[in-house]
Amino acid sequence: MNILIYGIGAMGSIYASLLSKKGNKVFVVDKWEEHINAINKIGLKVEGASGNNIYKSLIASIKVPQKINFDIIIISTKASGVKNAASELRTIVKDNTIVISIQNGIGSSDEIGNYIPKKHLMVGVADGFGASIIKPGHIHHNAMKLIRFGELDGGITERLSSIVHLWLEAGFNVAAYENINQLIWEKFICNVTFSAPCTVYNCSVGELIKNKSYWKVANGCTLEAYEISKLKGITLSFDKPLKYVKDFGEKMPTAKPSMLLDHISKRKSEIDFINGRVELMGKEVGVETPYNFILSSIVRNNELNF
Numbered sequence: 137m138n139i140l141i142y143g144i145g146a147m148g149s150i151y152a153s154l155l156s157k158k159g160n161k162v163f164v165v166d167k168w169e170e171h172i173n174a175i176n177k178i179g180l181k182v183e184g185a186s187g188n189n190i191y192k193s194l195i196a197s198i199k200v201p202q203k204i205n206f207d208i209i210i211i212s213t214k215a216s217g218v219k220n221a222a223s224e225l226r227t228i229v230k231d232n233t234i235v236i237s238i239q240n241g242i243g244s245s246d247e248i249g250n251y252i253p254k255k256h257l258m259v260g261v262a263d264g265f266g267a268s269i270i271k272p273g274h275i276h277h278n279a280m281k282l283i284r285f286g287e288l289d290g291g292i293t294e295r296l297s298s299i300v301h302l303w304l305e306a307g308f309n310v311a312a313y314e315n316i317n318q319l320i321w322e323k324f325i326c327n328v329t330f331s332a333p334c335t336v337y338n339c340s341v342g343e344l345i346k347n348k349s350y351w352k353v354a355n356g357c358t359l360e361a362y363e364i365s366k367l368k369g370i371t372l373s374f375d376k377p378l379k380y381v382k383d384f385g386e387k388m389p390t391a392k393p394s395m396l397l398d399h400i401s402k403r404k405s406e407i408d409f410i411n412g413r414v415e416l417m418g419k420e421v422g423v424e425t426p427y428n429f430i431l432s433s434i435v436r437n438n439e440l441n442f
Contacts, residue, residue, distance in 0.1 A: 143213030174273025184277030215409035241409030286316025342389025356427030
């Protein structure tokens with residue numbers, strides 16, 4: 137099977153490495169030339185949760201291959217890079233191509249849908265699945281719990297089942313989910329709670345929860361997102377959002393959200409798709425979002441210096 141992974145950062149590298157083990161022909165694309173050159177020269181080195189291996193069969197490039205009929209395209213950029221990815225990929229999407237989007241936040245599939253017909257799209261939600269870049273061509277795989285896949289319009293389709301089978305064969309823990317929108321929102325509310333607050337206060341998830349002042353601000357972010365979800369008619373598995381996010385965070389006290397890691401590395405974050413998205417949706421449905429507005433403003437201001 138021909139698979140293209142656009143965005144070969146930490147998470148994309150894990151997808152590429154394991155999918156290549158089962159005989160799939162995996163192409164990877166990224167604008168980070170040093171990383172691409174290292175993969176082509178010595179292979180992709182992965183250590184940690186999925187084992188210690190060097191993957192030498194990956195075909196890496198800074199440009200999208202134009203003459204390959206891809207069965208699956210996985211967009212694993214940050215949400216802020218989805219627009220450019222979709223714009224470049226639209227010329228190679230064939231009638232049979234499945235395009236899978238795996239990002240944090242809300243709005244990525246809408247961005248992709250502006251360039252690629254939504255009939256091709258499928259969404260993945262990663263839970264407890266972390267990785268980090270040690271250096272170009274070298275990835276540490278921190279944890280691998282579960283990836284859920286779903287159709288944008290819901291339901292368990294034949295192609296959804298085939299994707300789940302493919303990833304299970306590659307060694308991932310995955311499941312098909314009938315209502316992927318619910319999972320997206322549940323993860324989104326957790327991201328809203330921890331992303332911008334941890335970034336602004338420069339702390340881990342556990343430190344955020346333990347500090348009463350920090351946690352009060354984070355809970356303000358939670359409740360704003362939760363109120364919007366109710367007005368949008370989103371079905372959730374909980375009705376006590378503050379307990380839900382605290383239980384979620386207490387399972388990973390030493391974790392630092394990717395937004396904070398971006399700022400530590402002086403990279404722009406996904407703020408517009410997480411806390412900034414709450415601000416935008418609040419205007420749409422008539423909900424005041426002062427906590428998310430203020431924190432988003434601080435994050436964006438800090439990013440002006442990157």
